[in-house]
Amino acid sequence: MKLPAPMQLVLWGADELHAEPPLAIPAVFNFLPPLTAAVSPLAAPPLSSSSSLASDPAGRGDGLPALDDAPASATTSALRAPHHPHVECHPVCGLPWFRHPQAQHEIRLGKAVVSYEIQRARRRSIGMVVGVEGLSVRAPRWVSSTDIETALRAKERWICTKLVEQRERAQKQLSARIDWREGATVPYLGDSVVLVLDPRVSGAVLHEPSAIVERALPGVAQRTLHLGLPQNASAEQIRDAVQDWLQQEAVKVFQARVPVYAERLDVSVRKVSLSSAKTRWGSASVDGSIRLHWRLIHFGVDVIDYVVAHELAHLREMNHSPRFWEVVRSVMPEFDGPRDQLRHAVIPD
């Protein structure tokens, strides 16, 4: 059986620049897809997974994920995991409950209760879609609800895995949303800054806390970003001012870090530019130019260094072969941590 492909890899194009290595992890530079096609520059295709099951003997399924494609452990372990405090529980049985807002039916699948909607349609097979709202089933008019339940049970693992993934993304995305107003917190270099509207400054100015304040308020976000905006500034004005500043900061940090790794890797870099690509944190071209996503400025320097080292290593190995990873390791022996941080990151919008 093939290893299950990570879902984000299926839904997002792979890194076009580099061939897929058989053993390396190719999804490193793909963003986790947000839940909906948003209006932010990181807008992404909506994350909905669909499956189809033939309901007639001729077997006219759409061929979408077979049961074996579902990561076997994800269903039960994710549902059991204690780190999902917001999982809704069914009022009667107390099991995790996935409820579609238009649900007319309910079924127990594995260790969860799933409320789903059925849309009757002119079609010959039963289709299933797990989207932001939950499970939706499309079925021909002549298929009984018992047959639909049988079909759902046959896809139990796949459905539960997708529902859990959707819920986790929704929670992450919600917590990552920035409310653009005074007092909002914005992630910056692995830490955070608090926004202050301050018409006296021009542009944006970062204020480092004094040692006394820091000692007085341990654990409180202390750095403030003063924006030259009036008190009645709109959310868009605040967002634009902050993002301009973040992009300028990203340029500064990249300009400082790229030469360090270029020297260690003995490569020459022709050009470094900022990117706002939808699916990649960085890219490298054979001509020696590097593109790095400005949103990396939200992360700590270790993560930024990893992406810099990764892209510069491509100037020596234009692929993700084991040789490539050796090159990365030669300048960053412990890159698993930063790489995982990126892989699980949700970028605020």
Ligand SMILES: [Zn+2]
């Ligand atoms: Zn790469």
